[in-house]
Amino acid sequence: xxxxxxxxxxxxxxxxxxxxxxxxxxxxxxxxxxxxxxxxxxxxxxxxxxxxxxxxxxxxxxxxxxxxxxxxxxxxxxxxxxxxxxxxxxxxxxxxxxxxxxxxxxxxxxxxxxxxxxxxxxxxxxxxxxxxxxxxxxxxxxxxxxxxxxxxxxxxxxxxxxxxxxxxxxxxxxxxxxxxxxxxxxxxxxxxxxxxxxxxxxxxxxxxxxxxxxxxxxxxxxxxxxxxxxxxxxxxxxxxxxxxxxxxxxxxxxxxxxxxxxxxxxxxxxxxxxxxxxxxxxxxxxxxxxxxxxxxxxxxxxxxxxxxxxxxxxxxxxxxxxxxxxxxxxxxxxxxxxxxxxxxxxxxxxxxxxxxxxxxxxxxxxxxxxxxxxxxxxxxxxxxxxxxxxxxxxxxxxxxxxxxxxxxxxxxxxxxxxxxxxxxxxxxxxxxxxxxxxxxxxxxxxxxxxxxxxxxxxxxxxxxxxxxxxxxxxxxxxxxxxxxxxxxxxxxxxxxxxxxxxxxxxxxxxxxxxxxxxxxxxxxxxxxxxxxxxxxxxxxxxxxxxxxxxxxxxxxxxxxxxxxxxxxxxxxxxxxxxxxxxxxxxxxxxxxxxxxxxxxxxxxxxxxxxxxxxxxxxxxxxxxxxxxxxxxxxxxxxxxxxxxxxxxxxxxxxx
Amino acid sequence: xxxxxxxxxxxxxxxxxxxxxxxxxxxxxxxxxxxxxxxxxxxxxxxxxxxxxxxxxxxxxxxxxxxxxxxxxxxxxxxxxxxxxxxxxxxxxxxxxxxxxxxxxxxxxxxxxxxxxxxxxxxxxxxxxxxxxxxxxxxxxxxxxxxxxxxxxxxxxxxxxxxxxxxxxxxxxxxxxxxxxxxxxxxxxxxxxxxxxxxxxxxxxxxxxxxxxxxxxxxxxxxxxxxxxxxxxxxxxxxxxxxxxxxxxxxxxx
Ligand SMILES: [Cu+2]
Ligand SMILES: [Cu+2]
Numbered sequence: 001x002x003x004x005x006x007x008x009x010x011x012x013x014x015x016x017x018x019x020x021x022x023x024x025x026x027x028x029x030x031x032x033x034x035x036x037x038x039x040x041x042x043x044x045x046x047x048x049x050x051x052x053x054x055x056x057x058x059x060x061x062x063x064x065x066x067x068x069x070x071x072x073x074x075x076x077x078x079x080x081x082x083x084x085x086x087x088x089x090x091x092x093x094x095x096x097x098x099x100x101x102x103x104x105x106x107x108x109x110x111x112x113x114x115x116x117x118x119x120x121x122x123x124x125x126x127x128x129x130x131x132x133x134x135x136x137x138x139x140x141x142x143x144x145x146x147x148x149x150x151x152x153x154x155x156x157x158x159x160x161x162x163x164x165x166x167x168x169x170x171x172x173x174x175x176x177x178x179x180x181x182x183x184x185x186x187x188x189x190x191x192x193x194x195x196x197x198x199x200x201x202x203x204x205x206x207x208x209x210x211x212x213x214x215x216x217x218x219x220x221x222x223x224x225x226x227x228x229x230x231x232x233x234x235x236x237x238x239x240x241x242x243x244x245x246x247x248x249x250x251x252x253x254x255x256x257x258x259x260x261x262x263x264x265x266x267x268x269x270x271x272x273x274x275x276x277x278x279x280x281x282x283x284x285x286x287x288x289x290x291x292x293x294x295x296x297x298x299x300x301x302x303x304x305x306x307x308x309x310x311x312x313x314x315x316x317x318x319x320x321x322x323x324x325x326x327x328x329x330x331x332x333x334x335x336x337x338x339x340x341x342x343x344x345x346x347x348x349x350x351x352x353x354x355x356x357x358x359x360x361x362x363x364x365x366x367x368x369x370x371x372x373x374x375x376x377x378x379x380x381x382x383x384x385x386x387x388x389x390x391x392x393x394x395x396x397x398x399x400x401x402x403x404x405x406x407x408x409x410x411x412x413x414x415x416x417x418x419x420x421x422x423x424x425x426x427x428x429x430x431x432x433x434x435x436x437x438x439x440x441x442x443x444x445x446x447x448x449x450x451x452x453x454x455x456x457x458x459x460x461x462x463x464x465x466x467x468x469x470x471x472x473x474x475x476x477x478x479x480x481x482x483x484x485x486x487x488x489x490x491x492x493x494x495x496x497x498x499x500x501x502x503x504x505x506x507x508x509x510x511x512x513x514x515x516x517x518x519x520x521x522x523x524x525x526x527x528x529x530x531x532x533x534x535x536x537x538x539x540x541x542x543x544x545x546x547x548x549x550x551x552x553x554x555x556x557x558x559x560x561x562x563x564x565x566x567x568x569x570x571x572x573x574x575x576x577x578x579x580x581x582x583x584x585x586x587x588x589x590x591x592x593x594x595x596x597x598x599x600x601x602x603x604x605x606x607x608x609x610x611x612x613x614x615x616x617x618x619x620x621x622x623x624x625x626x627x628x629x630x631x632x633x634x635x636x637x638x639x640x641x642x643x644x645x646x647x648x649x650x651x652x653x654x655x
Numbered sequence: 656x657x658x659x660x661x662x663x664x665x666x667x668x669x670x671x672x673x674x675x676x677x678x679x680x681x682x683x684x685x686x687x688x689x690x691x692x693x694x695x696x697x698x699x700x701x702x703x704x705x706x707x708x709x710x711x712x713x714x715x716x717x718x719x720x721x722x723x724x725x726x727x728x729x730x731x732x733x734x735x736x737x738x739x740x741x742x743x744x745x746x747x748x749x750x751x752x753x754x755x756x757x758x759x760x761x762x763x764x765x766x767x768x769x770x771x772x773x774x775x776x777x778x779x780x781x782x783x784x785x786x787x788x789x790x791x792x793x794x795x796x797x798x799x800x801x802x803x804x805x806x807x808x809x810x811x812x813x814x815x816x817x818x819x820x821x822x823x824x825x826x827x828x829x830x831x832x833x834x835x836x837x838x839x840x841x842x843x844x845x846x847x848x849x850x851x852x853x854x855x856x857x858x859x860x861x862x863x864x865x866x867x868x869x870x871x872x873x874x875x876x877x878x879x880x881x882x883x884x885x886x887x888x889x890x891x892x893x894x895x896x897x898x899x900x901x902x903x904x905x906x907x908x909x
Contacts, residue, residue: 155881162878227878233855234838234880321856327839328854362746367755370764392841392876393852394833394859404778408771415767418729419760425736427673427753429746432737443733451722455715458778460785463861464700464711464848467841467876531699533845535876538884542872586745617752 024098026077028110028209034075035068035210042067058312061221061243065214069251072210077112078203100198102600112206114198117598119205120184121498124491126208127179128567130172133216135563137165142522142556145549149540158539160223160241167215167228167245171252173479174294174341175208176487177348182263182287185494188591189281191272191609193601196265200258207255211248218244227537229338230304232319232330236311243312246305253302260291272590274609281589281613282371286351289375290344296383297340304333328395335386343382345479347375349486350417350446353439356493357424359587360436364614366423370416377413381406391459392466400459407457414450418443433585434508438489441516445481449474452527470530473523481519488515488566495573496580500596504577507569511562518558525551588613677735684727692719701846704867704892707785708848714781721770786862794828794862797821801833801840801853804882806873814907821873821890823865824898830862841876844890850876865892 046063050056073079084091091099100115101108108118109125140161144152153161183205187195195201218224222239235242267288271280308330310316317323319330358365365371384406391400421439430436452474455461465471495503529548534541541549583592590613594602696715703709740750800807809817821844823829833842835853843850844863851861875886893901899909 155884159878159881159883225878225880231839231877234878237838237880321854326856361740361750362742362748363750364752364754366753367760370755370760392850393839394854394857401779401782404782405775408774408778411771411774412764412767415725416760416764419763422729422732422736423753423755423759425740426732428736428740428750429742429748430736430740431742431744431746440733440737443729447726447729451719451726454718454722454774458714458718458774459782460707460778460848461711461714461718463850464708466850467843528699531696532701533872533874535843535874535884537878540884614754615752617749 023077023080023095026075026080026112027107028076030077031072031075031206031210035072035213038071038074039064039068055313055315057240058243058309061217061240062247062309062313065217065244065247069207069210069214069247073206076206076210078206080112081199097600100194100600112199112202114194114202115600116183116187116195116198116201117498119195119201120180120182122205122209123175123179123183124498126205126212127172127176128570130168130212131176131563132567134165134168134172135560137161137168138556139560141165142553144539145541146553147550148543148546153539155539156223156225159225159227159537160219162537163224163227163230163241163245164215164218165228167224167248169479170228170341170345171208171215173345173483173487174256176345176484177352177490178259178263178287178290179205180498181283181352181490181494182291182348184498185591186263186284186287187266187270188594188598188602189589190267190270190275190284191590191603191607192266192270193603193606195262196270197262200262204255204259204262207251207258211251211255214244214251215248216244218242229334230308230330231334232308232311232327233321233325235308235330236320243309246309246312249305250302253298253305256291256294256298260295263291264288264295272607272609278368279609279612281355282365282368282375283348283351283355283589285372285375286348286354289351289379290348293340293347293379293382294344297337297344300333301337304330304337307333328390328393331390331393331395332386335389336383338389339386340382342475342478343378345483346486347378349483349490350442351375352490352493353442353486354417354420354424355589356435356489356585356587357421357439358614358616359493359585360431360433360439361425361428362431362586362616363424363426363428364616364618366420366426367416368612368614371420374413374416374420378410381410381413385410388457388462391462404457404459408454411450411454418447431585433492434503434505434512435489435493437509437512438485438492441485441512442482442489445477445485445516445519449477449481452477465530467535468530469526469534469536472536473526473530476519476523476526481523485516488512491570493585494591495570496584497591497596497598499574499577500580501573501577502580502584503573504569507565507572511566511569514562514565515559516562518555518560518562521555522552522559523555525549525555588615673735673739676739677731680735681724681727681731684731685724688723688727689720692716692723702867703848704844704846704869704871705848705863705865707863708846710781710785711848714777717777718774721773725767725770791828794830795824797823797829797831799831799833799842799853800836801842801875801879801886802836803838803880804875804886806842806875806886806888810902810907813902813909816902816905816907818905820888822898822901823890823892824895825868825892826864826866827895828862828864830860832858832860834858838879839877840879840886843874843876844871845874846871847890852877865890868892868894 043060043064046060050059101113101118109122140153144150144158183201218241221241221244223241224245225238226234230245267284307318311318311320317325319325319327354365354371385403387399387403388407421443456465456471456474492503492508525548529545532545534545580596582595590607693716696719697712700712703712796812798809798811805819807817807819808821809815831842833851833853835855837855840853841850842853847863847865849861849863851859869892871890873888873890875883879886902909
């Protein structure tokens, strides 16, 4: 456990060893250089050896992109540790501190830095960049669909954009909560000094950074003409942009496995003394459920892409019927990832809202046990429902009934989560901050997303609706209306802790209303045209659907403006917002007990937990009165919200 | 740090009237949602052209009506809490320390389980009726082939008549044998509520009994490449006599 290493008393100062000098010069610049150089070498070699083959261009792209990613990871310094160990060197105390980004100011955000707080901020920025990209593409899609034959985009560009939009948004939503908040907040919330494997933490982040250019390279390689699902055999005949897709997914799957192992280990082994499972905050459960569910899910996706690459570069025919392959194999592998992934996205977002609702209602979380059981139930069921995406595929019609059963059963634990939130606000003192409004918006949107999901779980209704805009509207209501709304709530909630500044409240409200109203307008319009029979992913459509599409486009522009306002609020508040007190909302969880800015290893003295963190109304009200909240709280002298926490003997000796 | 004295008996911030008001909001929302459920989805889906589509539309209606009181309850409590329990700015005191109330949780879980079982039974019953109806005696067989980006229909028992538009006789069960020459397409007759993927290398089946004269839309519901959007054609449901004539005109026999 590297955290244990870090927390040992500093060893006597030694002069920097030869290896240390190199390590200290690596950053995102050297990473890009490494990626470009190795990518060029790979391209030259592959180009000269493979060009004449049937699958030549795909092989060249595969080799080049793989070389880029490996070069990038070498250039960022991801392999320094393993290489050092192989050579029999271990990191010294100064190296550990350097890796953790100690005293490096802003430059630590551009390095392979292990401090979980740095990684959290890096994830936040990566997520925002992905949303900006995916959102821009969404605007292009909606602009094209403003009228039945707008000719704004040609069919090839349109299909490429639809595929990229889908995949970018899926990745952005997968990492949007567990990335920024799971890394920055969660370790503090459980009273840890860092993650269990800080270097794996940096690895998971930089793998995504290395992978994003491989995905974007699809834009110049003919695009991803298959939608985000990448269904074979359309994917077998697609241009080399499809290879970009495969390489991206394979790297992303590795990243999610690394992050999953790291976060689950951290929560299992590094919770503060006294933090038994019934005192562990619900957000921690949500994070673990999400990354834990990703662990079995993403290898399926990775496997599908490896097989697809064998098809595309070696003539493997796994998915080509004329060669004995089966398109249904691809679809099954894909949805074995694809449905759990929905809950990989949703659970942490809902858990973040369940975490902040007690704070802004000043009441304990209603029925904590029901919340935990529901999350566990959703996780368990969500790996047994994948073929509801394949009712109409013709694969195993006899299984449609059983999959309808498991799918509809998910509504029971999901429904309980609504009760948990409603029970919490019931007779509370509801403080309608931006994060709390996100909870309310989720209640509105997720009901609509859930009910429309019930239609789609019904086999005959799905025969009518599958592949239509109705489905598109439905999953945007869940992933965006509930998921992204929850992530925005989480951002507004933890912004003061992560940046040390308060987020501009006015801009926050303006953005909230623009986004939520625009969202409902957009996707109500889309439900309407879907019911009327408009297929998904079409570049032109019948005149019958014109009004609904126009409405959707107007709504989408409203979302776009709202998101720009949010971006403005985040950037301007981050740079010169009001300084945030340590505990601006009067929360009770441990992250609010550490001062702003948070010291390198979070806690001077390790906290010991004596009760859970939802004891509103059970003891003298704390944190609620402004005087107290404005003072930084020192972990060694718990005050205010830290009343549930008593200081323990320094833990150095114990580790 | 100012410590408030422990309040032994906090002032009651709720009363029976809360339940009544929430009840009224709930009732109003439920009525609105039920009316919406009865009219809007089926209006948007248009008049059904087969018993299958009729079943789908009644499912949409029944599921929407069943979901209405649940959605209304969630929204009613949410709206009420925003009005009645909203704190003006930062709250100065905590709410009651209610950590849960078993009977409510159990009732909630039980009601949603009952609803879930109802949905399942409804769905299974509907599924059986929809699939069994068209497998009746003497169905018309139509082979459907998708390829980038056209549909081809052929009638094997009528002398292999081929057409790029679908012609069906009124009120006779039809079984479609669907396949593809290249990538996955999805054969969708919108107003009849049937859809099945056209997969290369295998044949999938779907069936329907058209019971409305007219021209309907056949669309491809699976992204299949460049001109996916254009992969649509017409389904004509005609009187049996006209169908026989059409077959004969195209060199077939019935
Ligand atoms: Cu699913
Ligand atoms: Cu098609």
